Amino acid sequence: MSVKEQIRPAVEGPLGALGLLIEDIAVTPAGRRRLVRIWIDRRLDDSGADSVTPTPPLTLDEVADATRAVSDALDDTGAMGEQPYTLEVTSPGVDRHLTEPRHFRRNVSRLVTLTRTEAEPLTGRIVRAGAHTLTVQVPATRKQPASMVDLPYADVSKAVVQVEFSRPADGERDTDSMDEPDTDSVDEPDTDDLDEES
CATH class of the missing domain: 2.30.30.100 (SH3 type barrels.)
Structure with a gap:
């Protein structure tokens, strides 16, 4: 089983408890470490009703909470093994294609x-x-x-x-935060100490 295949089941539950889902996972070498990127988004209702209003973007606090939940889950399950890694949890940017x-x-x-x-x-x-x-x-x-x-x-x-610098108003939505993905990183050092990066 690949590292990606071990990560997904380890973090799906904790993210689901926060009302979030996994859009994608990528694991790439970064020197002696590995860079783990996990793209998350808000879980929508499953009623099947048509959406006609904007979905609020994830806030920085929500991404920070998700990062802590993912980090704890990876540590608890040992999905990453012994090799140190850097964790980046982010919401999808506007450059990601719409496929679903x-x-x-x-x-x-x-x-x-x-x-x-x-x-x-x-x-x-x-x-x-x-x-x-x-x-x-x-x-x-x-x-x-x-x-x-x-x-x-x-x-x-x-x-x-399409990136728009001036968009029609859509309620209380913060349009600035929609054009840049929210990210929060956790650097997993060789020791047990956890350093959080913004």
């Missing part, structure tokens, strides 16, 4: 560029994301008026969030 319905649900109100399998790419704002389809508001151009486009996820081969 939950990714689209989390990005309601964001501007995205969609590559479609049998049509021209389009750029628009997600106004609704459900279990199987999404609705995108496409702005007016010289050639066509503004429109709402419904798309099955199966027709989208690639989806990328």
Whole structure:
């Protein structure tokens, strides 16, 4: 069993208790250490209802709590073995492609560029994301008026969030924190002492 395969079951429970889930795990050599990166995100409700409002980004406090929970779980289970490692827990940045319905649900109100399998790419704002389809508001151009486009996820081969420096207001949402991933790192030294890095 690979290190990644040992990490996931060790940390899924503690993260789930915080209302979080694992998006991805990467383990890479870093000199005599290993760098363990774990991307996390907020767990959405499983009701199957369409999302039409923005999902709040993870706060720095939530990422810090997740980092402590992951570090404790890795120490308790011994999933990393004896080799020292550096742990980085982060939320996905806007550069990560949207590949699952939950990714689209989390990005309601964001501007995205969609590559479609049998049509021209389009750029628009997600106004609704459900279990199987999404609705995108496409702005007016010289050639066509503004429109709402419904798309099955199966027709989208690639989806990328566009970074906006000025976005329409979406309530109390902190837009600055959405464009940069929240990170908190724990450096696992050779001794039993734990140094936290920000």
